[in-house]
Amino acid sequence: MRDVAVVGFAQRQMLEFDGSPTCVELLVPLFRECYEQTGWTRRDIGFWCSGSSDYLAGRSFSFVQAVDAIGVIPPVNESHVEMDLAWAMYEAWLKIQTGEVDTALVYAFGKSSAGVLRRTLALQLEPYTMTPLWPDTVSLAGLQARVGIDAGLWDERAMAEVANRSLTDAEKNEYAVRKGGSSVEDLLARPMYADPLRKHDCAPVTDGAAAIVLAADDRARDVRERPAWISGIAHYVDPMGMGTRDLTRAPSAQRAAAALDLAGTEVAELHAPFSHQELILRRELGLADDVTVNPSGGALTGNPMFSGGGIRIGEAARRIWSGDATKVLGHATSGPALQQNLVCTMEGR
């Protein structure tokens, strides 16, 4: 395996993006930030890969216009996944591992506010027997939270503790769209939204985009004193069947963790769009109590669809660049109730 590192990261998160239907306009300034961080131009990029969803954009081929944001004259080596940024990054990491290229810029975008997100995501479900019932994302998460409470695995207080810590940490994150901690008691006194979930237990509907730059070997060392070297990436998917899964578990997350060496992880950025999902992920990843979880505030304070997972990797990588940590992990999820999970470990050397 080649040594590949995250050497650039840029993001935007907002409640409503007033612009193109797909947030494509956000990409040009994000690319510029990546070029400033690396000292590169677009001609230094060996491979491009994006992540987005046509259903979120309400149109087919939503990524096509995004390719134009690159400035693709002359033509480029480019691909797209109908997945989160984290998986676009995985495809780019593969491309670098084949030796075909040394550098890659991956990006993702999504305008969740253009529709009713929780209903849009119901179209991800099994189309013959589930989608016709329109079980929305928040309701499904509510069922998942309830199963765990009934099983005695967590309670509303534990969920509120996650939310309070996230909202407090988000005060230091300029991109967070929801921030401001108070107290667990205060949060528990707030009204129910989708019992047992309160609003602060659910990620805010967020528009946004993000970009990550990867580089191999000396190309990475040339960019940064302390690149965030990717020591492992693993991802797995579980069956969707909501009625047959144990919703208190995320076997694909556990499997990803088992495929990697997580010992010594200091910071974990977990893509948990619902507070109880952080509790599930902590357990599946086997994170020790002294691991700092979501210092950025995490998805509960900003969760742009299709970049929210990749942003976790970017936020974790920043802790390496700054010297705050030596070993970190970024996690991304996709599908209803933590169906698909990716874990990326990074180290400073």
Added chain:
Amino acid sequence: MAKQPAAVIGVGQTHHRAKREDVSMAGLCREAIDRALADAGMGLDDIDAIVVGKAPDLFEGVMMPELFLADALGAAGKPLLRVHTAGSVGGSTAIVAASLVQAGVHKRVLTVAFEKQSESNAMWALSVPLPFNMPVHAGAGGYFAPHVRSYIRRASAPTHIGAVVAAKDRTNALNNPYAHLRERKTVEQVLESQMLWDPIRYDETCPSSDGACALVIVDEDTAASSNNPAWIHGTVMRSEATTAAERDQVNPQAGRDAAAALWKQAGITNPIEEIDAAEIYVPFSWFEPMWLENLGFAEEGTGWKLTEAGETAMDGRLPVNCSGGVLSSNPIGASGMLRFGEAALQVRGAAGDHQVDGVRRALGHAYGGGSQFFAMWVVGAEKPTG
């Protein structure tokens, strides 16, 4: 660092039809997957990772259908990737699957691409009104017809060349039991068919199909178990701008650049001499001569001469689309992978009644969007050297 060798040892496809009402999306994919696994002598348990490809989700009306299909595809507990790069996606998906092996990450990868157009309506899916965008309302034929007219003018091509391609591909499909349209066609019959988008006639257009294609791509050690692996000699993807006045949509730079990079990777200096069979993405007949030039099989303005002389027929110098091609079966998301898979069948000597004798190296080609996205590979009977 060099790429790890990778080979195709299993190819499977469905019977392509306008409506496969006998199977669900999962059943359609499994029909292709089961054939590919049987060809490879493997079961789903032997597979390390699964890569799914298809064109826009609006074509079936399900957002990211690979998530609900995960269990049926045998992906549960495994890595699952979903690629979507417009009409080139079937090719891009095979390339991503190959990169999992070439990167040394996995040893046995299953990839499947599908489209079940009968679940929704592709014309609707491509015509959703967009804010601040001029509606085209033309469909693909209306979009590409001006490019074809421009080609005819630039190349001074006789106007029946398209009909020659259509008659050849439709007749070739008679030798492919999986093809959607299997009908003997003469040039005269094609020329008598209804004009749809001048100069493209009804018989010169691809059908709308339900269908899937699956490949098993493996590392060098695993390939040793196969008596006829199709070794991957080169893969390439290139994209160019959608909106740019300087684009040449008749002979796109992304296609030319991709071909040049591909021939270099595969060690090919004279494509028409060194490639023994080609599966080229030809959804409208005239794209055969256009892509022959774009790929470097012919000088600019002379591709139609190869077609006219019968050089792209089964017994010609460069047999093109012996399977019947996209003109005979077009499950959009799978069409590119069918080209890649048919190329692999040719070098494996496993193409059945549409096998060309003695194919050592073959091209698989796909393009998409408005001719701005390209994916291609070269496969060979011999393991690549160096």
